[in-house]
Amino acid sequence: xxxxxxxxxxxxxxxxxxxxxxxxxxxxxxxxxxxxxxxxxxxxxxxxxxxxxxxxxxxxxxxxxxxxxxxxxxxxxxxxxxxxxxxxxxxxxxxxxxxxxxxxxxxxxxxxxxxxxxxxxxxxxxxxxxxxxxxxxxxxxxxxxxxxxxxxxxxxxxxxxxxxxxxxxxxxxxxxxxxxxxxxxxxxxxxxxxxxxxxxxxxxxxxxxxxxxxxxxxxxxxxxxxxxxxxxxxxxxxxxxxxxxxxxxxxxxxxxxxxxxxxxxxxxxxxxxxxxxxxxxxxxxxxxxxxxxxxxxxxxxxxxxxxxxxxxxxxxxxxxxxxxxxxxxxxxxxxxxxxxxxxxxxxxxxxxxxxxxxxxxxxxxxxxxxxxxxxxxxxxxxxxxxxxxxxxxxxxxxxxxxxxxxxxxxxxxxxxxxxxxxxxxxxxxxxxxxxxxxxxxxxxxxxxxxxxxxxxxxxxxxxxxxxxxxxxxxxxxxxxxxxxxxx
Amino acid sequence: xxxxxxxxxxxxxxxxxxxxxxxxxxxxxxxxxxxxxxxxxxxxxxxxxxxxxxxxxxxxxxxxxxxxxxxxxxxxxxxxxxxxxxxxxxxxxxxxxxxxxxxxxxxxxxxxxxxxxxxxxxxxxxxxxxxxxxxxxxxxxxxxxxxxxxxxxxx
Numbered sequence: 001x002x003x004x005x006x007x008x009x010x011x012x013x014x015x016x017x018x019x020x021x022x023x024x025x026x027x028x029x030x031x032x033x034x035x036x037x038x039x040x041x042x043x044x045x046x047x048x049x050x051x052x053x054x055x056x057x058x059x060x061x062x063x064x065x066x067x068x069x070x071x072x073x074x075x076x077x078x079x080x081x082x083x084x085x086x087x088x089x090x091x092x093x094x095x096x097x098x099x100x101x102x103x104x105x106x107x108x109x110x111x112x113x114x115x116x117x118x119x120x121x122x123x124x125x126x127x128x129x130x131x132x133x134x135x136x137x138x139x140x141x142x143x144x145x146x147x148x149x150x151x152x153x154x155x156x157x158x159x160x161x162x163x164x165x166x167x168x169x170x171x172x173x174x175x176x177x178x179x180x181x182x183x184x185x186x187x188x189x190x191x192x193x194x195x196x197x198x199x200x201x202x203x204x205x206x207x208x209x210x211x212x213x214x215x216x217x218x219x220x221x222x223x224x225x226x227x228x229x230x231x232x233x234x235x236x237x238x239x240x241x242x243x244x245x246x247x248x249x250x251x252x253x254x255x256x257x258x259x260x261x262x263x264x265x266x267x268x269x270x271x272x273x274x275x276x277x278x279x280x281x282x283x284x285x286x287x288x289x290x291x292x293x294x295x296x297x298x299x300x301x302x303x304x305x306x307x308x309x310x311x312x313x314x315x316x317x318x319x320x321x322x323x324x325x326x327x328x329x330x331x332x333x334x335x336x337x338x339x340x341x342x343x344x345x346x347x348x349x350x351x352x353x354x355x356x357x358x359x360x361x362x363x364x365x366x367x368x369x370x371x372x373x374x375x376x377x378x379x380x381x382x383x384x385x386x387x388x389x390x391x392x393x394x395x396x397x398x399x400x401x402x403x404x405x406x407x408x409x410x411x412x413x414x415x416x417x418x419x420x421x422x423x424x425x426x427x428x429x430x431x432x433x434x435x436x437x438x439x440x441x442x443x444x445x446x447x448x449x450x451x452x453x454x455x456x457x458x459x460x461x462x463x464x465x466x467x468x469x470x471x472x473x474x475x476x477x478x479x480x481x482x483x484x485x486x487x
Numbered sequence: 488x489x490x491x492x493x494x495x496x497x498x499x500x501x502x503x504x505x506x507x508x509x510x511x512x513x514x515x516x517x518x519x520x521x522x523x524x525x526x527x528x529x530x531x532x533x534x535x536x537x538x539x540x541x542x543x544x545x546x547x548x549x550x551x552x553x554x555x556x557x558x559x560x561x562x563x564x565x566x567x568x569x570x571x572x573x574x575x576x577x578x579x580x581x582x583x584x585x586x587x588x589x590x591x592x593x594x595x596x597x598x599x600x601x602x603x604x605x606x607x608x609x610x611x612x613x614x615x616x617x618x619x620x621x622x623x624x625x626x627x628x629x630x631x632x633x634x635x636x637x638x639x640x641x642x
Contacts (some may be wrong), residue, residue, distance in 0.1 A: 044615035059500045141592050163530045396525055
């Protein structure tokens with residue numbers, strides 16, 4: 001048996017490793033994704049003051065500090081039996097929109113987009129944001145930088161700090177907005193709406209008008225028929241910050257809808273011996289292995305999961321784009337993994353429109369930003385991180401110290417789906433042992449679409465990050481190694 | 488004197504990974520000069536660059552992984568010497584890439600002098616915690632001295 005190992009995955013600088021096993025004909029037998037897991041969070045959290053959790057958990061990883069911050073804050077609302085004031089909820093949601101703006105821009109232009117804008121077969125050295133700028137122009141590059149930084153600034157104004165917010169408190173927020181700040185934010189948001197529209201137009205021109213790309217999106221190796229999950233509002237429209245968890249089935253119909261507090265009755269986690277990652281699945285359907293279809297409890301989260309799990313977007317322009325996407329790709333649900341990129345841009349537009357509504361809300365400058373807390377107990381907080389449903393669950397003792405903490409992060413929710421997507425893409429593009437840079441990139445694309453986040457990707461500086469592909473013979477002896485430099 | 492920013496980089500809750508932040512905290516006791524800012528960055532890539540712009544000089548203090556060095560070895564490196572800067576953020580771009588990009592887009596506020604004080608931590612133990620291992624703890628005074636010397640070097 002031959003073994004191909006892709007390690008590490010470029011542009012996602014964690015320690016993720018893809019191993020592809022070939023049979024004696026050189027076709028793919030199976031493929032696995034392995035990631036290291038950060039250990040000991042529960043022990044680390046034990047005995048800490050509950051109100052420190054929004055700050056501590058926002059340091060778990062630099063990717064979704066705002067998502068962890070508010071999942072923790074919402075868990076504290078619940079644990080201290082307090083609801084945030086109406087103004088505080090709006091301030092939190094506005095800040096959350098800022099986070100989506102910079103996060104989705106970053107993924108599309110820097111990480112996922114280069115595969116399309118520069119091309120999946122382009123040399124690795126070109127498939128990055130610099131390649132995007134070469135193709136789309138310096139002016140576009142400037143707009144990308146500007147609007148990403150607007151997202152950061154909005155988050156910074158509301159959160160106290162751009163990257164690691166300090167504003168979330170049980171029952172509200174620590175800081176309101178004054179009229180000048182409102183004006184600043186409004187101006188930035190207006191510009192972001194135009195930029196989101198521009199980004200969708202760019203996707204249209206470069207991806208959708210290219211028949212090869214459309215057939216790549218629709219091709220078999222990138223299809224997965226799982227359940228889909230995401231938070232929805234009371235009209236079943238996508239919501240990032242609050243709502244109920246809705247799961248839709250392979251026909252696009254509602255399977256279950258539940259309160260986040262009920263997650264442990266609805267979701268279980270399966271353990272595989274080859275992976276540190278746990279594989280969540282729907283309890284009522286059960287674990288049937290790494291397979292898709294109605295009888296398998298595996299579900300997808302993230303932009304495509306959310307859009308599939310909802311009936312539309314709550315703002316007019318995004319809703320129009322939502323309808324157009326489903327019409328173009330053949331109705332709900334869309335099973336194509338590569339459609340995550342399109343869904344992400346529609347969400348970017350929604351985030352900007354929603355931010356505009358919120359910043360123009362009369363209540364946004366209210367000083368009623370905090371309610372007094374009650375007695376400490378147990379709390380669960382759920383938000384949609386940019387890459388999917390994120391759950392924080394804490395149990396507090398009588399003094400308000402953490403007794404137990406459990407987190408289910410977005411990439412974990414997608415673990416089963418990501419593993420299957422990699423396997424199916426590998427099976428689809430590798431045959432007779434032929435592997436080159438472009439082929440391996442098409443495997444990575446299946447993975448990158450999810451925008452996965454390995455909390456444990458360290459920031460350690462090292463002397464080079466090559467992409468290594470090891471091929472072993474059927475006695476598992478290494479006979480060939482491909483190497484290319486990381487970016 | 489060059490307008491200088493000293494940044495401790497790392498994740499403060501990932502044990503040895505956060506050593507740069509510990510060094511920056513210690514430096515605050517030793518360096519009090521106009522024109523020198525000391526801060527911590529629990530982030531990398533684009534966000535790190537945001538903190539660096541509008542300075543003439545940036546000194547980053549960070550955990551590094553170097554195979555031919557002993558644990559706790561401290562060294563001063565030029566920006567080009569370490570070829571990959573992995574952020575704690577797998578979603579972000581690397582710092583050299585962020586710098587390249589910004590230059591290409593005409594950003595002229597990037598420090599012309601960027602140096603890295605690296606503390607070799609070897610393989611990272613992926614376990615949450617705020618304490619440093621003893622070899623790495625011992626490296627802090629050395630790193631502090633190295634940064635002080637570097638700051639003084641152009642008075």
